[in-house]
Amino acid sequence: METLARFGYAAKGFVYGAIGILALLAAFSAGGETTDTTGVLHAIAAQPFGKVLLALIAFGLVGYVIWRFVQAINDPQDEGTDAKGIFTRLGHIFSGLTYTGVAVNAGLLAIGSGKASSGGGSSKQDWTAMVMQQPFGRWLVGLAGALAIGLGCWRLYQAYKTKFRKKLNLSELSSQQQDWLVNISRIGIAARGVVFIAVGFFILQAAHQYNPDKVKGLDGILLTFAQQPFGKIFLGLTAAGLVAYAIYLLVQARYQRIKTS
Incomplete structure (x- = not known):
């Protein structure tokens, strides 16, 4: 379970890192784009060995989803049953459901299915x-x-x-x-x-x-930021923040204290 959780954090970090880097390139007019998790999966699929990478991402995100549901149901980190604990555990369920969709999309693209959401x-x-x-x-x-x-x-x-x-x-x-x-x-x-x-x-x-x-969605938010006065600066700062968030997820993958029972 701990291995799945760490791999899951890393996979999520990779996805957000790619979103942030593409947005940074767009801010500097260097060929990037504002996109969300679905869009970045399609971008990865178009790269050499993209399907192999997508398969790894899908596997990692499945681990992340399982870990979120374990956190919500078994409460290994003692969130508790007070209002704050219930809210946190509901958040884990929502996160798990959200990334179930991302994992399915990554898996469908990895096997070459055209059924993945566009x-x-x-x-x-x-x-x-x-x-x-x-x-x-x-x-x-x-x-x-x-x-x-x-x-x-x-x-x-x-x-x-x-x-x-x-x-x-x-x-x-x-x-x-x-x-x-x-x-x-x-x-x-x-x-x-x-x-x-x-x-x-x-x-x-x-x-x-x-x-x-x-x-x-995230792509629309980034595009809206880019269309504001000094939009490229605003987009660049937000994109850099998403890259920082990806680094935080990788830090969690390596250094998080993960209690599974």
């Missing part, structure tokens, strides 16, 4: 439209937006307080190396928080205007 943004809009058609659907969409903003703010708080450091075993590193990794991780966690807040803002807009087309 875009995350339209899928989110379709789901939003379906929910809006239900009783109280608009309120449910609005609640999802508020939760996304809340999660983003929580990420910013985590980056500020650096409590995540207690879950890392960095004893074999020098104090300077530890500080470097912690500070890079803080930047990455904060960048992820900013993205969550932006996603939540657009979900709230969709609920307010009764327009599911307002919902944006």
